[in-house]
Amino acid sequence: MSALPLTRERILDTALEWVDAEGLEALSMRKLAQVLGVKAMSLYNHVANKDEIIDALVDRVIGEIALPDPALEWKAAMRQRAISAHEVLLRHPWATMPIVSRMNVGPAMLRYVDATLGCLLGAGFSAEMADHAWNAIDSHIYGFTLLELNFPIAATEYVSMAKQFIHRIPPEQYPHMHHLTQRIIQGDYDGLHHFEFGLELILNSLEKWRGVDLPSVGRN
Amino acid sequence: MSALPLTRERILDTALEWVDAEGLEALSMRKLAQVLGVKAMSLYNHVANKDEIIDALVDRVIGEIALPDPALEWKAAMRQRAISAHEVLLRHPWATMPIVSRMNVGPAMLRYVDATLGCLLGAGFSAEMADHAWNAIDSHIYGFTLLELNFPIAATEYVSMAKQFIHRIPPEQYPHMHHLTQRIIQGDYDGLHHFEFGLELILNSLEKWRGVDLPSVGRN
DNA sequence: AACTTAGACGTACAGCGTAAGTCTAACGTA
DNA sequence: TACGTTAGACTTACGCTGTACGTCTAAGTT
Numbered sequence: 055m056s057a058l059p060l061t062r063e064r065i066l067d068t069a070l071e072w073v074d075a076e077g078l079e080a081l082s083m084r085k086l087a088q089v090l091g092v093k094a095m096s097l098y099n100h101v102a103n104k105d106e107i108i109d110a111l112v113d114r115v116i117g118e119i120a121l122p123d124p125a126l127e128w129k130a131a132m133r134q135r136a137i138s139a140h141e142v143l144l145r146h147p148w149a150t151m152p153i154v155s156r157m158n159v160g161p162a163m164l165r166y167v168d169a170t171l172g173c174l175l176g177a178g179f180s181a182e183m184a185d186h187a188w189n190a191i192d193s194h195i196y197g198f199t200l201l202e203l204n205f206p207i208a209a210t211e212y213v214s215m216a217k218q219f220i221h222r223i224p225p226e227q228y229p230h231m232h233h234l235t236q237r238i239i240q241g242d243y244d245g246l247h248h249f250e251f252g253l254e255l256i257l258n259s260l261e262k263w264r265g266v267d268l269p270s271v272g273r274n
Numbered sequence: 275m276s277a278l279p280l281t282r283e284r285i286l287d288t289a290l291e292w293v294d295a296e297g298l299e300a301l302s303m304r305k306l307a308q309v310l311g312v313k314a315m316s317l318y319n320h321v322a323n324k325d326e327i328i329d330a331l332v333d334r335v336i337g338e339i340a341l342p343d344p345a346l347e348w349k350a351a352m353r354q355r356a357i358s359a360h361e362v363l364l365r366h367p368w369a370t371m372p373i374v375s376r377m378n379v380g381p382a383m384l385r386y387v388d389a390t391l392g393c394l395l396g397a398g399f400s401a402e403m404a405d406h407a408w409n410a411i412d413s414h415i416y417g418f419t420l421l422e423l424n425f426p427i428a429a430t431e432y433v434s435m436a437k438q439f440i441h442r443i444p445p446e447q448y449p450h451m452h453h454l455t456q457r458i459i460q461g462d463y464d465g466l467h468h469f470e471f472g473l474e475l476i477l478n479s480l481e482k483w484r485g486v487d488l489p490s491v492g493r494n
Numbered sequence: 495a496a497c498t499t500a501g502a503c504g505t506a507c508a509g510c511g512t513a514a515g516t517c518t519a520a521c522g523t524a
Numbered sequence: 525t526a527c528g529t530t531a532g533a534c535t536t537a538c539g540c541t542g543t544a545c546g547t548c549t550a551a552g553t554t
Contacts, residue, residue, distance in 0.1 A: 168447075189467045
């Protein structure tokens with residue numbers, strides 16, 4: 055297929071293209087080797103194993119996320135960072151699952167977390183509060199994105215999909231879901247969720263925790 | 275192994291025990307059959323395929339979540355529901371991933387979503403706002419739980435784990451992460467996140483959306 | 495007594511990650 | 525130029541996966 059020398063870089067480039075196009079579960083050492091014009095075991099001269107490939111791909115994706123801009127007010131900076139993360143995760147739909155289900159300690163990930171903590175500390179949050187705030191925002195980023203990606207419906211097909219599913223939702227058994235589905239069919243509601251809605255709920259509530267440090271922060 | 279007749283019920287019971295103990299990736303048709311004292315292909319007389327087993331297991335887990343109590347004020351009801359969901363997901367650590375990465379339309383799931391929407395509608399949220407509120411809360415439930423489960427450290431081992439990892443976090447490169455890790459090592463901070471912290475951020479901010487209906491809810 | 499059927503079983507296939515060993519071509523040094 | 529080393533692609537093999545397909549047995553029905 056190609057006379058180029060096989061390198062770790064070339065393997066990762068090709069793997070990223072492949073998973074962006076075909077999904078993570080479609081990535082196998084044999085197929086990846088085939089795309090590179092090589093046999094499976096040759097890959098092991100350049101990478102330790104498949105897990106190392108996935109770890110490296112995840113860190114590349116994390117590296118695409120815009121770090122919070124220190125010039126911005128904290129809320130604007132966190133909003134921008136969260137929106138960037140959401141966009142990146144939609145661009146690489148396979149990536150969110152390995153991010154939340156594996157230990158990721160690549161350089162891009164460490165840089166990303168450190169910059170986020172730094173932004174919150176600079177805004178007057180205590181170290182513990184910054185940690186909690188960061189965790190709350192990231193829970194939203196990953197949770198929202200996973201629910202969004204799982205919804206296997208493009209916006210334009212939503213109405214026809216609702217028509218197809220409504221007979222599985224008898225109104226006497228599931229009155230509220232039935233009603234919501236009806237509104238979608240009738241065009242009164244597009245049924246789309248908005249990442250920034252939940253994000254603003256969190257950012258607005260965080261405001262009052264600046265400069266505060268509670269002993270028992272979970273049970274306020 | 276057993277003279278009991280093989281039934282769908284018995285297969286699902288055994289599968290649930292198995293994945294609770296060994297994890298979802300350890301579930302294979304051959305192993306499951308072996309535990310049941312039977313050969314793999316016999317399972318196919320009672321279930322269509324492995325995916326159907328997983329779908330059924332997920333719906334059982336969803337069925338364990340307490341529905342919002344109509345007698346409670348909306349915020350208390352949603353808090354109780356979310357906490358129950360979080361507890362159930364920790365009890366079945368394998369379950370969150372298939373919940374967020376597959377289409378789940380089992381009866382328990384439909385009942386669960388309908389009851390949640392009903393609670394929010396009864397509290398004065400519009401249909402669209404109820405949908406958005408439910409989505410924001412569930413994003414937190416699944417996102418937080420996945421991050422929590424991914425953190426491969428029991429609370430008691432946190433300090434020793436921090437000591438082990440701190441040399442990978444040079445202070446000149448990652449000053450804030452280094453500082454946070456130091457605080458954990460010195461016992462000034464336990465490093466544990468709290469589900470209810472983010473939950474209260476969301477619930478408190480939702481309050482002001484009761485009875486309101488915005489045309490463009492994502493960009494306020 | 496003959497027929498039907500439920501359900502367990504055996505075999506087989508195409509795929510997976512990767513351990514282990516082999517072969518070839520390029521390179522450094524004498 | 526000749527020899528020794530080595531990087532790196534190769535082949536083979538093992539145990540695992542889900543499941544399509546066909547068979548065989550025992551119980552139930554007519």
